[in-house]
Amino acid sequence: MAVEKTTQGKKATAPPRVNQPEAEETLDASNDNSAKKKPTLQSSGGGGSSWGLRFVGLAAVGAAVAFGTSNVTVDDLPVTLRSLLGQNTALPSSIPPSLFDPVGNKYASELVKISTRKLLVPDASCTAAPKVLSDLVHVDAALGHADDLRNENKVFLLLNGQNHGIFLDWSKDSGCLHALATTAATSLGADPDFFPNGLRLYNSMGHPITTAADLDIDRLAYILTDFQIWVWPGVRVGYVRRVDNVTMTTISLSPLVFDCQGFFNLDEANAIIQHGSDKLMRSPVDSPDAVDGYHADRTSHTAFLDDSQFTRDFRRRSASLARLPSPSFVERMQLVRYEAGQFFRKHEDYFESKDFLGKKDDAIREYHTWAAWAASQIDALMEDQRRREAGEDHVDDTSGIVPDAFQPGGDLYPNPQDTVTWQLGWLNVFLDECALNNFFEDKADVEWGKWIAENTENRAFGVVESLLESRGYMLPYMIQAWERKIGLPLLKYSPPKAPVSGVTHYFRWIRWVKERIQDLGDVAPAHVRPDGPDYPTFRTTFQTKLAGYILEDYSVDELTELWGGSEWAEWLAKHESDTDVILDGARQFVPLFHAAVAAWTRRVGPDDVAALFAYTVPTHVQHFEPNRYVTLFLYLNDVDEGGETVFPYSKERLVTGIERQGMDECSEGLAVPPTKLHMSLFYGQTGDNKLDPKSLHGGCPPAKGVKCTYSVKWLIHH
Known part of the structure; x- marks a missing residue:
């Protein structure tokens, strides 16, 4: 896409939706009246969907074959990494073709069976809150130490998918699991308003804990609230666990990515290629800029495998591995083929094309509400200061003295009607703080950081409104930066909770x-x-x-x-x-x-x-909507060179020095080689079931050979 630069003093306009931000063009500022276009990304999509809500699979399992070119091959990797990834020799498939025959109605099969939540039940006899014994501690302090914890009457609890938790005082005889989970979840920062909707405990293997005896086994548990879905904790890079005869190795914590081995065999890989190859068509994307559902950012080919006993078996196994409530959460399985030079540029697997809540303008309304409140607080403090200076108030209190820049007429006095001086001053405070804590990198929004900096430098007007239309989640961080800058406790804002939609x-x-x-x-x-x-x-x-x-x-x-x-x-x-x-x-x-x-x-x-x-309508609910949750990429064949799956925002590295023509992001972040019979499992949502922009990823082009993957994606829907 071509991106436009701002002209000094011109309005920051809302640009049309685009797919991938390209290198910035050098434009003559004197001829350009608009702000740099906002960067947006596309999502991988499927064809022929009858879902009006554009559901994305909670789990997606996919196999892809691709030819790739790369300066790095498996043989070039360190010995430790080669031993992790392994190599295999192709053999003919012996799987009966009848397993690919059409099957009956999915809804009349075991595929729709749900593993329902096992909620903890409050016990009226548990009147004393369990005692918290520590601050946040890494889970390594508790893993494998059940006997020590039992002797010390301790238990270790964490939130879903997290790697740090707290020790609490607890004995098996006391029971009181609901009280224990409530105390721990509150201390760990979960929202207590959601606790009445249900609390659950899970052990480190993702199985529910319902009794004190269950908890006593490992003395370690993860807390899930309401309908949260299990996320495998990464623990640390290099951590290895065995799940359903699958070896899962953590290769990135943020985004959360696992290398898996043992999930499928060579017969299955060859059968997938054999039965899917004749159905291959140009890979679709979900993007408003995609003509007829296709886009130049994705040049691979995809085959959607029909519902069969073979694919249903994979759906069951996938749901079991990811600890999903039902195999029906798994989307149609896809064979994806990349030939030499074909790619899928960086994208998220989850979909943002549907505004279920109709809240695109909410951030702007919340901004105006906060600004009015903050201005009124400052005005009140200024009146108090005036009274003290006039001798009308003899209280010697300097804790509410407002710095000059924040006083009415100052650059940092909240005034939504001032779309230049106030907004640019506020955004510069925000940018200064972001530079200290790598905010945009951590939020996987580097392009937006550049967009804000460019527009503030060029003194564009209306930047805040244009920003919040697309990145409303930044508003609380912008407010907090302003609060820290003014440094007055009375200006600490607590936004009211909006009614549940x-x-x-x-x-x-x-x-x-x-x-x-x-x-x-x-x-x-x-x-x-x-x-x-x-x-x-x-x-x-x-x-x-x-x-x-x-x-x-x-x-x-x-x-x-x-x-x-x-x-x-x-x-x-x-x-x-x-x-x-x-x-x-x-x-x-x-x-x-x-x-x-x-x-x-x-x-x-x-x-x-x-x-x-009879349904009891909750008072408070964390918003959920059908969307992709976790993805599996099954690598069906070895690629001579290239074809990596790249996660640009990961700080981990398996291989370096990668150069792929037409896809610069392949040299950034974590590049996972497509090693035959291995699989990448990664999450598009966090442990509290919110979309994770760091899950941005891409399929690098093979330099030599063909890459085949089998893609399995899980939707949060049934």
């Missing part, structure tokens, strides 16, 4: 009711089981069904009376058949969500059966 409620209810159906088994009516017509799904067709049920139960006049007005009753009648009708309505009008749940529950069966599905 009806979209968030809807997504959580879908997950809850699926688990409820699984737990009830044959007690659940047949029509709401996975192969029944009323089984809840994230599909848009289910939303349409719910909208129809609401309108079967109520006339527009009755809804008008129920909702205290006609606006949303008439809207629902008009938009009943629209894609995402429930999401679009509940986003702005939460009672529509309640009506949808009630309509479905009413159709479950008689009152005693419907009562089994």
Whole structure:
């Protein structure tokens, strides 16, 4: 993409969406009136999806074959690394072709079975909070020390996917697991507002802990809240664990990347290539700039393997390895082939093309709210100072003296109407702090750091609004930088918690009711089981069904009376058949969500059966939406040269000195050689199930030979 430079004094405009930021062009500033375009990235995508929500797999398993050129081969690697990655010799596949025959309805199979959450139950007799015995300590202090911890009445707890935790006082006889998890999670910084939605403990192998005896085995546990999904902790680079006969070696902590060996064999690799090669087509991408779903940033070829006993076996094994709730979370499996010179430039696996919450302007509103609050606080402090100087207030207190730059009229006095002096002063304070803590590198937003610096240097106006439209997550950090600069405790801002969106409620209810159906088994009516017509799904067709049920139960006049007005009753009648009708309505009008749940529950069966599905709407919920969670790349063949999977934001290095024509990012970060019968497992989300921009990665072009990978991606949906 061509990027535009700013002209001094010109507005920082919101540029069109682009895929990959290229080297900056040298433009004549006198002829350019806009700010440098905002950098954005694309996501890998699939073709022919019927998911109106553009779901991304919680786990994706993929195999790819690619020819690559590289100055580094397996033989060039250090002995220790060669022993880690290994080499294998190709053999003909003996897998029966019948395993690739089409199979029946997925929803009538074991594939949709869910491992439901094992929630800890509060115990009224546990009145005393467990005692915290340490500050944050690395998990190495507890791993393998169960006997010592038992003798000392200690237990070690961490949050999901983390490598640092705390010691607490605990004995097996005391039990009180819920109280223990509550105390530890609070001390570790988890949000207590989410605890009523459910707390769980897991051992270091990702299995649930439900009893004191379970916890006593290793005296080490990870805490998950609500519907969080397990993340394998990295522990440290080089750490090795055995999971389901698979050897997992941590090769990067941030992003979290594992090398895996033993997940599949040579017969399976050859069978995948054999049965997928005749289906190969140009690899698709999910990007607004992709013409007909294709883009020059991805030049490989992809085959989506049909649902078969073979692929279902891989889905089950993948779900087991990643400790996913269900094999149905795994997307369609993909064979990807890279010939010499073909590549997939840096991208995230998760999707951001759908704004489920409609919150693109929320950061700007929150900015104005904070600025008004901060200005009023400063004004009050200035009035106090005036009264002291006038002798009207004899309290000798200098703790509220406002520095000159922060006083009204100063460069750092919050004033949203001043789109130049105030905004540029604030952004320079933010940039100064970012330079000290490598903020943009840690957030995988280096291009945005350059964009801010360029626009502030050129004194563009409206930079803050343009920034927050796309990178709203930066606002709290910008505010904190300003707070540290002014250094007054009274200017410490605590933003109010926003009401839970009806979209968030809807997504959580879908997950809850699926688990409820699984737990009830044959007690659940047949029509709401996975192969029944009323089984809840994230599909848009289910939303349409719910909208129809609401309108079967109520006339527009009755809804008008129920909702205290006609606006949303008439809207629902008009938009009943629209894609995402429930999401679009509940986003702005939460009672529509309640009506949808009630309509479905009413159709479950008689009152005693419907009562089994009574849903308690939580007060607070961390937003979740269907998206990719973790990815597996299965390397099916050795590549003569090149074809690495590169993670530009990782600080780890396996090989260096890589040069790939047309893909500069291959020389940055962690480059994983595509060694046959090995697999890369990496996460697109963090342990608290938030998108991780550091998971940005790319497929480097082979310099010699062909690279084949089998790609498995997991979606958080069922």
